Amino acid sequence: MADGAPRAIRSIAGQKTGFTRLIHDMTYDPVRDEITVTQASALAILTFKGDADGDVAPIRTIMGPKTELTSVGSGRLALDPVNHEIYLPLGDRVLVYPQLGNGDVAPIRELKGPDTQLAAQGVTVDTVHNLLIVSGGNPDWRGSGAGGGGGEGGGTGLADLIIERYNNNVKPRKGTLEGTSMGQIEIFDRTASGNTKPLRVIKGSKTFLNYSQIIMTTYAPRGWIFGAVWGSSYGEIGESSDRAFVGVWSIYDNGDVPPRWTIGGPNGILQQARGVSVDPRDKTVFVTDKRLGAVFSFEFPELF
Amino acid sequence: MLFASSRIKRIGFAGIVILFGAITGFVLWSGNGMSGRPALGPKDGGDARLLSIQPLPEEDGPMCNIVPASATSSLFAELSQQQEESQPAGAQEARPSEAAKAAAAKRPPVRTIQDPNPVFSAIALDLAHDEVVMQDENTYSLMVYNRMENTPRSARMSEPKRVIHGANTNLDLNCGLYVDPGNGEIYSINNDTLSLLTVFSRDAKGDVKPVRVLKQQGSLYGIAVDEEKQEMFLLTQGGSIGVYKKSAKDDDKPLRFVEGNQTRMANSHGIALDPKDGLMFVGNWGSSHLNEPPAQRDIPWGDGRRYGGGGGNGRTIVGSGKFEPASITVYRMDAMGDVAPLRVIQGSKTQLNWPTSIAVDPEHKELFVANDTGDSVSVYNLDADGDAAPIRVLKGPKSLIKNPSGIVFDAKHDELWVSNFGNHTSTVYKRAAAGDATPARTIRSAPLEVPAPVLSNPHVVIYNPNRDELLVAT
Numbered sequence: 001m002a003d004g005a006p007r008a009i010r011s012i013a014g015q016k017t018g019f020t021r022l023i024h025d026m027t028y029d030p031v032r033d034e035i036t037v038t039q040a041s042a043l044a045i046l047t048f049k050g051d052a053d054g055d056v057a058p059i060r061t062i063m064g065p066k067t068e069l070t071s072v073g074s075g076r077l078a079l080d081p082v083n084h085e086i087y088l089p090l091g092d093r094v095l096v097y098p099q100l101g102n103g104d105v106a107p108i109r110e111l112k113g114p115d116t117q118l119a120a121q122g123v124t125v126d127t128v129h130n131l132l133i134v135s136g137g138n139p140d141w142r143g144s145g146a147g148g149g150g151g152e153g154g155g156t157g158l159a160d161l162i163i164e165r166y167n168n169n170v171k172p173r174k175g176t177l178e179g180t181s182m183g184q185i186e187i188f189d190r191t192a193s194g195n196t197k198p199l200r201v202i203k204g205s206k207t208f209l210n211y212s213q214i215i216m217t218t219y220a221p222r223g224w225i226f227g228a229v230w231g232s233s234y235g236e237i238g239e240s241s242d243r244a245f246v247g248v249w250s251i252y253d254n255g256d257v258p259p260r261w262t263i264g265g266p267n268g269i270l271q272q273a274r275g276v277s278v279d280p281r282d283k284t285v286f287v288t289d290k291r292l293g294a295v296f297s298f299e300f301p302e303l304f
Numbered sequence: 305m306l307f308a309s310s311r312i313k314r315i316g317f318a319g320i321v322i323l324f325g326a327i328t329g330f331v332l333w334s335g336n337g338m339s340g341r342p343a344l345g346p347k348d349g350g351d352a353r354l355l356s357i358q359p360l361p362e363e364d365g366p367m368c369n370i371v372p373a374s375a376t377s378s379l380f381a382e383l384s385q386q387q388e389e390s391q392p393a394g395a396q397e398a399r400p401s402e403a404a405k406a407a408a409a410k411r412p413p414v415r416t417i418q419d420p421n422p423v424f425s426a427i428a429l430d431l432a433h434d435e436v437v438m439q440d441e442n443t444y445s446l447m448v449y450n451r452m453e454n455t456p457r458s459a460r461m462s463e464p465k466r467v468i469h470g471a472n473t474n475l476d477l478n479c480g481l482y483v484d485p486g487n488g489e490i491y492s493i494n495n496d497t498l499s500l501l502t503v504f505s506r507d508a509k510g511d512v513k514p515v516r517v518l519k520q521q522g523s524l525y526g527i528a529v530d531e532e533k534q535e536m537f538l539l540t541q542g543g544s545i546g547v548y549k550k551s552a553k554d555d556d557k558p559l560r561f562v563e564g565n566q567t568r569m570a571n572s573h574g575i576a577l578d579p580k581d582g583l584m585f586v587g588n589w590g591s592s593h594l595n596e597p598p599a600q601r602d603i604p605w606g607d608g609r610r611y612g613g614g615g616g617n618g619r620t621i622v623g624s625g626k627f628e629p630a631s632i633t634v635y636r637m638d639a640m641g642d643v644a645p646l647r648v649i650q651g652s653k654t655q656l657n658w659p660t661s662i663a664v665d666p667e668h669k670e671l672f673v674a675n676d677t678g679d680s681v682s683v684y685n686l687d688a689d690g691d692a693a694p695i696r697v698l699k700g701p702k703s704l705i706k707n708p709s710g711i712v713f714d715a716k717h718d719e720l721w722v723s724n725f726g727n728h729t730s731t732v733y734k735r736a737a738a739g740d741a742t743p744a745r746t747i748r749s750a751p752l753e754v755p756a757p758v759l760s761n762p763h764v765v766i767y768n769p770n771r772d773e774l775l776v777a778t
Contacts, residue, residue: 011758
């Protein structure tokens with residue numbers, strides 16, 4: 001495993017790729033050997049060959065009016081390589097696209113409605129248990145302090161702010177926890193659509209979900225959800241702190257429950273955990289830290 | 305940018321194979337079981353004898369469940385369902401003790417990919433004091449060197465004269481610089497999460513607060529200043545130019561905006577001014593979408609309407625995204641509102657490839673463009689238009705140009721400076737240098753042979769089991 005400061009063995013970059021500076025998520029399909037990313041400027045989903053190298057064009061591009069995209073939201077996405085679907089969390093809804101779609105393709109499913117409790121910013125799938133897992137803002141959280149509305153029981157919910165942000169490009173205001181968590185993780189049936197309640201919701205002060213942007217992955221054979229939690233609230237300098245960590249929850253967790261395990265913190269090495277991935281064969285969890293400019297490999301045999 | 309990093313585990317894997325083979329060989333070929341007892345079998349030609357039996361338990365039904373061709377679910381799904389029903393992983397597992405959990409939380413990583421060296425994302429000159437300022441986007445610092453610094457080949461790096469670094473500085477993923485030619489104040493723009501312009505005094509060093517900050521809405525990626533009019537031009541990646549008083553701070557509003565669908569700004573990077581001709585130049589990577597006209601606000605607009613708030617376009621038009629080739633768009637410096645560019649340099653002959661920073665030489669009427677993924681600096685006539693080929697290109701291994709992200713022209717000394725994100729250097733050339741030209745001077749923050757992972761702002765990571773590699777988006 002690469003260690004230290006090695007040169008990359010290959011790099012996908014350049015004019016033909018269509019990338020912006022904002023690649024906030026990507027997926028890899030090990031069966032089709034394809035890499036898929038969102039493109040925020042062009043409101044597109046780009047798919048590349050898995051062995052792409054250099055300044056190369058995508059092999060498929062989903063974009064156009066039928067996509068219903070006015071934003072790619074936080075830029076996150078998930079891929080189900082078994083059912084060939086792509087999921088985009090977009091504030092008050094999750095849109096699902098055909099993985100093999102190309103061109104102006106309409107979503108095949110939409111999860112949206114008040115019962116969903118969505119303020120979606122992150123998404124992942126568990127293809128073994130057929131679950132859609134969505135992270136985002138907790139509608140119960142109320143910001144207080146400067147700019148956040150105020151007073152006991154008052155303030156603007158983060159969910160409202162997140163949804164407003166996607167609609168009007170407004171940044172959520174600074175706030176503090178008031179006995180609950182800023183973020184939540186919702187677990188749906190993978191094929192849920194319309195105004196469907198989640199099967200389970202992980203939220204509350206014990207969850208440590210003190211931020212709404214949580215990039216996730218799963219280890220489906222054991223039902224684990226891995227969530228990279230920034231560890232700070234909007235407005236803090238650099239938005240980084242040693243409260244950052246990667247939390248591990250079970251797909252069966254529900255309510256105000258702490259993570260089963262935490263990796264790299266809180267009060268550990270992480271400052272701004274952003275991405276997480278796993279190698280079950282080597283029982284390793286990989287974590288990117290934006291503030292530290294690093295990729296860490298943690299060995300965690302307990303989880304695999 | 306996506307890059308893949310290999311796992312160096314050939315030795316370890318081979319070791320495992322050898323070890324397994326040794327055990328197998330011991331069991332199969334030694335004739336002894338693991339307990340050391342001699343294997344059962346005929347001896348001395350005698351007949352085999354039945355010693356004992358233990359019958360298998362009775363079971364009903366066929367040995368294997370045959371899945372008929374008309375089955376509506378796959379074997380994979382059935383097996384997954386059976387696994388879930390028989391072993392609901394996670395739910396039945398006991399939670400670890402708090403002690404075990406706390407210990408695990410502090411478990412250090414076994415490997416870390418990280419560049420410990422400064423990486424220069426932007427550059428600016430202080431000619432009054434014969435100094436050059438570099439933005440280090442890797443360790444969130446500003447570094448000041450003598451303008452004539454030239455790192456000796458035998459030296460590991462050049463030590464800066466002053467470094468501004470620390471939590472109080474508000475420096476994060478900063479990508480653009482300007483130095484006030486009068487008082488030497490250093491203006492540094494943040495590209496990402498902090499959305500700030502920070503201004504430091506000329507002699508600032510260490511973990512110091514900026515003397516002022518200006519809050520922004522979008523991700524900034526360009527700064528230029530008209531000293532004559534004392535106006536500051538701030539470019540956002542989303543494609544808008546906010547023009548402020550040079551002394552603007554805190555929540556001060558811009559004097560005017562240039563933004564909108566007609567501007568053809570598209571994932572913009574880099575802005576430069578030609579005060580002599582009253583023009584400004586913007587670099588564009590090419591992807592964009594369309595917006596509806598913005599709502600009424602309080603800032604004067606070019607067409608007489610008034611707009612307010614923090615700027616920004618109106619609602620995004622659904623599915624309106626598009627990809628165009630990279631371009632340089634040209635406007636009047638006093639332009640306001642949703643105005644079309646006067647000229648657009650765009651096309652295959654231009655050789656533009658992620659144009660990330662721009663500089664202007666008004667005297668020789670030349671435009672310099674740093675092409676990030678082109679690993680080049682392309683030079684154009686200042687009045688170039690359309691599919692215009694560059695009049696010169698700096699590129700090649702001797703030039704050391706690698707992912708150039710900052711460029712500045714020194715008119716006094718007729719030199720061109722380039723900050724290279726891809727190799728821990730900033731390099732200086734004579735203005736008219738072309739081709740694979742060796743730099744006149746090089747300032748290094750690491751030995752030349754030390755590779756740069758280009759691991760800035762790492763976001764998502766994916767493990768690719770097919771190639772045993774890590775994909776990292778930066």
